[in-house]
Amino acid sequence: MVLKYYFDLMSQPCRAVYIFLKVANIPFEPCTVALRKGEHRTEEFKQKLNKFQLVPFIHDGDFKLSESVAIFRYLTREYPVKDNWYPKDSKQQARIDEYLEYQHLNIRGHCTLYFRQKWLEPTITGKQPDPKKLKILEGNVVNALDKFQEFFLADTPFINSQTVSFADILAACEIEQPRMAGFEPRDGRPRLKEWIERVRTECNPYYDEAHVVLYKRVEKAKQSAQARL
Template identity: 40%
Template sequence: MCLELYLDLLSQPCRAIYIFAKKNGIPFQLRTVELRKGQHLSDDAFARVNPLKKVPALKDGDFTLTESVAILLYLVNKYRVPDYWYPQDPQACARVDEYLAWQHTTLRRNCLRALWHKVMLPVFLGEQVPSELLATTLAELDETLQVLEEKFLQHKAFLAGPQISLADLVAITELMHPVGAGCQVFEGRPKLAAWRRRVEATVGEDLFREAHEVILKVKDTPPADPTIKQKMLPKVLAMIR
């Protein structure tokens, strides 16, 4: 039975999983769950796969999995992928784990908030964001980028060492969220910009562009209809608080 991945490439972790599977030739059936249509909240078939009603989700026969890092590690362990993605060496592996543990409440949170405060709330859900809140959000993102450079990237080619790893894939897909919102996150950061170019080149520019096509057009998102807004707004506000 074919592996099924429930994704929407609007989502940062969905993009990481999509790129990883495609890059490593992992066969899967894409099950698109359109977040902007509220399908994650209203589709009963999807709710049986993930009762949390979030993407990404994986279904492999009778086995289901619903957290992005867990899905990436499952794919690493099940399929023969190059060791550099998640090294067997304990210290190299720990560096990847260190980044994956850090990013959940830092880079991911701030990139998500930047997108929603700058574009999705005012454009998609019609909720104005106070200028002071937006300024605070962007300042927090800038501080997190500084930590990403100084603590994790330093003077290395990639976040965990000389080769690409899951850490880089998770990080770059997060950073493309504020890029899609019009934030110049690489401007004035030559080390980070050079790292981005290395990640794109290693992944493959065509695959990188394909995975990020949705987010780079997100500013053109039409307003949600009132039913979708009513369902989504409380959950969005809880997610980005």
């Protein structure tokens, strides 16, 4: 029975797992979940598909699993995956784990909160965010990105490594997200800019495939900004 993958490509971790499944050549049945329509909020969804009512998640036969990092680690154990994605060497694997644990309250936490306040909630509610609060949130994003570049990209082309790993995919997907809110994370960060392009190159055509909707919204945001000038 083929693995079923439930996802919405508007979600950063969903994009990361999607790209990994593709580049690792793991067969799967794509099962899209339209978060914008609230498909994940029904009681039927909770009872039959995922008790947490979140994406991404997988059904591998009778086994069900949520959380992108847990899914990734499971896949590397159950499927023939190239060593660079999650090295068997203990110290190299620990470097990948270091970022996977770090990112929740740092890159993911700050980029997601800014995106939600600046773009997602105004889009849903029609209410504009508090400028003072938004300035604080943007400052948190700036600080998180600067530290990411300093801590993880100082001496190596990928996250504390010479080769691309799942940590790079996950980080890149998170860092792409604020672009939809008009914030460009690459500006003033040459190492981060070069790193994102390396990750994209290593993972294409699937990186671009997973980001099609995001790219369109980023372009729309740029056009709207130019029209206001």
